[in-house]
Amino acid sequence: MDGLNTVLEYLTSVPAWYLATSVDGQPHVRPFSFAQIQDGKLWFVTARTKDVWQELLQNQRFEATSWWPGHGWLILRGRAGLDDQAALDMREAGWKHLERLGEHYEGAGDPTLVFFSVEEPEAFICNHDEWVPIEL
Incomplete structure (x- = not known):
């Protein structure tokens, strides 16, 4: 399995x-749960109305962590690529994912939704x- 798929x-x-x-x-930490690969990059979704987006606009550097029981934990560092280039299928998947979490948007094309890549x-x-280290 290649590094990006491992992540x-x-x-x-x-x-x-x-x-x-x-x-x-001041560090700010919050839960996320959507990730997808497109064009050889990892992408996440959030909303333009959330603090996390406003913070990424000010400082694109972030760190993410995930503990997978029995496998150890992941540390991922990067810079948020703020140029939303999400393909329609990823927009649809991200929108549906957030809807299942109880967030409500007007569909995959809602301009409130924003996808950022890991640079x-x-x-x-x-x-x-x-x-x-994972070779990415």
Whole structure:
């Protein structure tokens, strides 16, 4: 399995994973649960009305982590690519995913929804003894 698919598997094999942003030196962490690969990049979805989007506009650097029981945990670092280039099928999947979580939008084309890519990714699989880099 290639590195990007390994990262995707860690993010999608658990109910939620956590994404951290930092603005003005204050870290902010929140749960996320949608990830998909398009054009050789990992993509996430959020809404333009959420604090996380406003924070990413100020500082694109983020870190995400996911603990997959029995497999260790993932640390993913990167920069948010803010140029939303989500294909229609990914927009549909992201919209449906958020709807299942109880969020409500006017469909996959709702301009409130925004997809961001992971640029300059670094990823590690960790356990209590070591961090193993994933080649991305």
